[in-house]
Amino acid sequence: MPAERGHRPGPLSGVRVVDLTAMVMGAHCTQVMADMGADVIKVEPPAGDNTRYISAGPEPGMAGVFANVNRGKRSVVLDLRSDEDRDALRGLVEGGDVFIHSMRARAIAGLGFGYADVAAINPSIVYTNCYGYGRRGPGAGRTAYDDTIQAECGLPSVQERLTGEAGYVGTIMADKVAGITALYATVMALFHRERTGEGQEVEVAMFETMAAFMLVEHANGAMFTPPLGPAVYPRAVSRNRRPYRTKDGHVSALVYNDKQWSAFVGAVKPEWAGERFATLEQRARQIDTVYALLGETFAQRTTREWLELLSSLDIPAAPVRTLDELFDDPHLNAVGFFETVDGPNGPVRFPGTPAWFSRTPGRVAGPAPRLGAHTAEVLDALGRGGQEAAWPGS
Missing domain, CATH: 3.40.50.10540 (Crotonobetainyl-coa:carnitine coa-transferase; domain 1)
Structure with missing residues (x-):
């Protein structure tokens, strides 16, 4: 009280x-x-x-x-x-x-x-x-x-x-x-x-x-004189940026920095991984492609399997919950x-x-x-x- x-x-x-x-x-x-x-x-x-x-x-x-x-x-x-x-x-x-x-x-x-x-x-x-x-x-x-x-x-x-x-x-x-x-x-x-x-x-x-x-991240290149690009932060508006579909549901995960990326690739060994995605800067330039390829990979295991693996690798991941589930x-x-x-x-x-x-x-x-x-x-x-x-x- x-x-x-x-x-x-x-x-x-x-x-x-x-x-x-x-x-x-x-x-x-x-x-x-x-x-x-x-x-x-x-x-x-x-x-x-x-x-x-x-x-x-x-x-x-x-x-x-x-x-x-x-x-x-x-x-x-x-x-x-x-x-x-x-x-x-x-x-x-x-x-x-x-x-x-x-x-x-x-x-x-x-x-x-x-x-x-x-x-x-x-x-x-x-x-x-x-x-x-x-x-x-x-x-x-x-x-x-x-x-x-x-x-x-x-x-x-x-x-x-x-x-x-x-x-x-x-x-x-x-x-x-x-x-x-x-x-x-x-x-x-x-x-x-x-x-x-x-x-x-x-x-x-x-x-x-x-x-x-809205302009905290989206001002981006438009802040500079002359502008270096449109007012948009590309990662945030990628159409492939969404919870990944798994074998039995969905999971939210962000394999973001180079340490996380190296750990993920080392553990999962996706066929498409290679030097073209090795650094954060390279991935940022190809973010739609990266998200699409990750989406194909996440579809191969269950939500629980992904959550357990990603937790062991210290990669941020979470189940997709409803608002009602927050109360529990x-x-x-x-x-x-x-x-x-x-x-x-x-x-x-x-x-x-x-x-x-x-x-x-x-x-x-x-x-x-x-x-x-x-x-x-x-x-x-x-x-x-x-x-x-x-x-x-x-």
Whole structure:
């Protein structure tokens, strides 16, 4: 079970977050903050965050996606069209360390909670904007979803190289990568504030985030002046780069560096091996051919035989699993990755925190809240006066 509120041991213990995000990008950012000890107040409109209703759940408004990215937070319902509720939000701002939202710039400013408004209440606050497109470009203010950002950052184009048809990847990658980027940007600003006392405004945009993410390896020759080639990393887009079919299934393996290659060739002795593939540089220039030949070789043994051999050679290899199988993975269970907490509808088994700390460990902060579950608790505390009163248990 999580530690009691106000006594969480994580590295962000004592950090107070006013969270006006919705959907996944910003919510994933603040979910990690909650797991790492922060007290996160999720401010929702009367209808609630849309993710409450988009997937399976034990009751209406408690869908699985929502439950995972909003675990351990406190839900406060405020109608920001109301003067009284805007005053309540200002009270939360006064006692907060972080203010984070995912509204369009015009909308948040129109409500009276742009950066200048919030900083006037609390000059030391870290104010994080989660946008689709940065405000300094022509895309500012455009609606953005994971699918459209995947398209603009080149992911479907890369998939077309692999499969022959443009397609999205099977996860909401743009939302999650942008959420993690918002997380580290916010924590960096908190670190600056810890050293200087200065608050500041932070902006994280999904499009810019995913452009940077995709171009880590794919910028390649296009980075140079003049360009030395197209923006693509050939190994990643080889159509033969896929799990290898075996006699009875599939196996993922990467015979990559020269040491691994020499060990593989020495043990398997494929007829096609020779000097033309002896070095990593040679194999990289012929990567489609190399993958195709390896595919023919892997078809000759069973998955188990390959896993045993490759393990003995210290060559990375793994079975191809389903997502459901992750819940029974022996490694994940041995390291305590999954954490079960009591939720409003019974126990919930959450995927836990992937980062480990020797002194300030994080953990699943608790179940996701029902809509407005903490409104009375938080607003009653505000009515008692003072910044600290706004945060029961602090």
